[in-house]
Amino acid sequence: MVRYILRRILAMLPVLFLVSVIVFSLIHLTPGDPAITMLGEEATPEAVAALRAKLGLDQPLPVQYLRWVGSVLQGDLGRSIRSNQPVSEAIAQRLPVTLELAILSVLIGVAIAIPVGIVSAMRRNSPLDTASTGVALLGVSLPNFFLAILLIFIFSIHLRWLPPIGYTPLADGIVDNIKRMLMPAITLGTALSAIVMRMTRSSLLEVLDQDYVRTARAKGLTEMRMIRVHALKNSLIPVATVVGLQIGGLLGGAIITETIFALPGIGRLLVDSIFQRDFPLVQGVVLFTSLAFLVVNLLVDLLYAFLDPRIRYS
Amino acid sequence: MQGTKIAAAPVADPLGQQARRRATGLRAFFARLMRTRMAPVASLIIALVVLCAVFAPIIAPYGVEEGDFAATLTRPNREHLMGTDTLGRDVFSRVIYGSRVSLQVGVIAVGIAMIIGTALGLIAGYTRIGLLESTIMRAMDALLAFPTLVLALAITAALGPSLTNVMIAVGIVGIPGYARLVRGQVLSVREREFIEAARTIGVSDLRIMWRHILPNVTAPLIVQASLGVAFAILSEASLSFLGLGVQPPTPSWGAMLSFGKDYLNHAPWMAIAPGAAIFVTVLAFNFLGDGIRDALDPHLHR
Numbered sequence: 001m002v003r004y005i006l007r008r009i010l011a012m013l014p015v016l017f018l019v020s021v022i023v024f025s026l027i028h029l030t031p032g033d034p035a036i037t038m039l040g041e042e043a044t045p046e047a048v049a050a051l052r053a054k055l056g057l058d059q060p061l062p063v064q065y066l067r068w069v070g071s072v073l074q075g076d077l078g079r080s081i082r083s084n085q086p087v088s089e090a091i092a093q094r095l096p097v098t099l100e101l102a103i104l105s106v107l108i109g110v111a112i113a114i115p116v117g118i119v120s121a122m123r124r125n126s127p128l129d130t131a132s133t134g135v136a137l138l139g140v141s142l143p144n145f146f147l148a149i150l151l152i153f154i155f156s157i158h159l160r161w162l163p164p165i166g167y168t169p170l171a172d173g174i175v176d177n178i179k180r181m182l183m184p185a186i187t188l189g190t191a192l193s194a195i196v197m198r199m200t201r202s203s204l205l206e207v208l209d210q211d212y213v214r215t216a217r218a219k220g221l222t223e224m225r226m227i228r229v230h231a232l233k234n235s236l237i238p239v240a241t242v243v244g245l246q247i248g249g250l251l252g253g254a255i256i257t258e259t260i261f262a263l264p265g266i267g268r269l270l271v272d273s274i275f276q277r278d279f280p281l282v283q284g285v286v287l288f289t290s291l292a293f294l295v296v297n298l299l300v301d302l303l304y305a306f307l308d309p310r311i312r313y314s
Numbered sequence: 315m316q317g318t319k320i321a322a323a324p325v326a327d328p329l330g331q332q333a334r335r336r337a338t339g340l341r342a343f344f345a346r347l348m349r350t351r352m353a354p355v356a357s358l359i360i361a362l363v364v365l366c367a368v369f370a371p372i373i374a375p376y377g378v379e380e381g382d383f384a385a386t387l388t389r390p391n392r393e394h395l396m397g398t399d400t401l402g403r404d405v406f407s408r409v410i411y412g413s414r415v416s417l418q419v420g421v422i423a424v425g426i427a428m429i430i431g432t433a434l435g436l437i438a439g440y441t442r443i444g445l446l447e448s449t450i451m452r453a454m455d456a457l458l459a460f461p462t463l464v465l466a467l468a469i470t471a472a473l474g475p476s477l478t479n480v481m482i483a484v485g486i487v488g489i490p491g492y493a494r495l496v497r498g499q500v501l502s503v504r505e506r507e508f509i510e511a512a513r514t515i516g517v518s519d520l521r522i523m524w525r526h527i528l529p530n531v532t533a534p535l536i537v538q539a540s541l542g543v544a545f546a547i548l549s550e551a552s553l554s555f556l557g558l559g560v561q562p563p564t565p566s567w568g569a570m571l572s573f574g575k576d577y578l579n580h581a582p583w584m585a586i587a588p589g590a591a592i593f594v595t596v597l598a599f600n601f602l603g604d605g606i607r608d609a610l611d612p613h614l615h616r
Binding site (some may be wrong): 014015018019021022023026027029030031137138140141142143145146149150152153157248249251252253255256259260270271274275282286289290293294 | 448459461462463468471575589590
C-alpha cells in the first residue's frame, strides 16, 4: 500500500508543475499590461509602476515564475492588491463556510440517495424505481442556480419558512446557522444525490447478480439480511468513489451557490476577486481549489485501493 | 457460395432480411435512436430551440430592447406570455432571442473542444513518441485538475468578459475530455491488422489517422459532443449568471436569470422563464446524448 501511495504521489508531480504554470500564466493572459488591468485605465503611471515592481512584473517571465513558485512552496500566496491581506489568510477565513456547505450537501445528498438507490434496486422496475430514476435524471440536469432560485421562491417568498439569503456563523447560534445553510446545501446536494442514487442502484443490481448472493439466498437468509451482510458492502465501493469525486465538483458548484445565497466562502471570494481584478487573490484561490481538488481525488483513489485490493496490484 | 447467393436473392423477401441488412448504416441508427425512450422528445425540443434561434425576429412578438415603461413588471398575460421585466421588456421575446446565445456557445465551444481535443488525442495515441504523448496527456491531466467552473471563470477573468471569451473558455475546459476519449480509442485500434496493413503498403501517418483511425472513434465522439453541448450551455449560463459572461444588453438566459433573481418577490416570471429555458434545453441535449449512446451500443439492445 505504501508503494502504491508513493507511486500515485510521484505521478502527481508533473501535473502539479503544469497546474502551477497555468495558474501563473493567468495573470499574463490578460490583454495589455496586467498592472493597468488591475488598477484601471485611470491609474497614475507611478501607481502602475509601483504595482509592477511589487508583483515583480518588471522581471523576465522565468524569474517571475520561479519566484512565485518559491514563495508558494513556502506557503506564501502573496497579498491582495485591494486589502493587502495575505491571500492565504483570506482563504483560511473563508474556508470554514465552504467546508460546512460541502459537508452538509454531501450528508443531505447521501442520506437521500443511498436508501432510495437500495430500494430502487430491490424493487427494480416498480413504480417507485421508475419514479426515483426519473427524478434523478431531472436532478442531474437542473442547473444549480435555477434550483436555488426555485427554493428561495418556494421556501422564503411563498412559505416564509427560511430566510432567503445571508450567513450566520456557527458561533452565533447553530439553529440560525443551519436555517441559513439548508437551502444552499440542498441546492448543492441535489445533483450529487441524483448521481449517487443512480450509482447505488446500478452497483447494487450488479452485485445482486453474483453467485454469492444466490448462495446467500439459497441458504435461507432474508432479503434484508442478505443485502445488509453480503451485497451492500461490495456494492458501496464504487459509490464511495463517486461521492469522493463529487466532493471535488462541489468546489465549482459552491461558487454559484455561495454567490446566490451571499455566503462568505471560497467560491464567493473567487468571484469577488475577479470583479475587483485582484489577480494575486484570483491566482491564490484558483491554485488552492485545484490543489484541494487533486488531493481529494488522490484520497478517493487511495480509498478505492484500500477497499478493493485488486486495484493496488494491477 | 453460389448456392447461398441464389437463395439469398429471392423475389419476395418475406422476412425483410435484405432491407434489414442494408439498413445497418445511418438509417438503422436513426431508427434505433427514435426507439429509445427519450431521444424523440429531446430531438423535438432541440429542433424547437434551433427554430427559435434562427427565426427569432419572426417568432418573437416584441424586439429584444423594446421596452414599454407603461407596462413594467406585468404578469404573464395574452400580450406578454411570460410577463414583462423592470424595463417593460417582453420576457418571452427575450427568452426566444436568448436561445441564439445558448446555441452559439453550445456549438462553437464544443467545436473548439472537439477539434483541438481530437487532434491532441490522435497525436498522443498514434505517434509513438513517448515524450510527446506524455506531455500532451499530462497537460490534459493538469486541465482536469481544476473544477470545470473554476477553470472557465479563471480564463474569462483573464481574457475579460464577453461572448467570444466565454466560448473560448468553455471550449478549453472541454478539450481534455475529447483528448482522453480519442486517445483511448486510438490505443485500442492502432494495433489492429488493418492499420498494420495500411502502414505496410506505405500509407502516410497523417492519412492513416484521418482515413482509418478517425472513423473508428466518431461514435463515442458524437455522444460526447451531444453531452458537451449541454455542458457548454450550462457553463455559459453559469458564467453569465455570475456577470462574467455575455454582457447586457445581449439577452442570455443566464444573465436574465441573474437579473430576475432580485425581483423574485414581485416578478418571479423574470427568473423562472429563462431558468426553465436553460433547464429544458440542457435536459434535451443530455437525453439526446444518452439516446445516441444507447442506439450506438449494441450491448444494450436486449
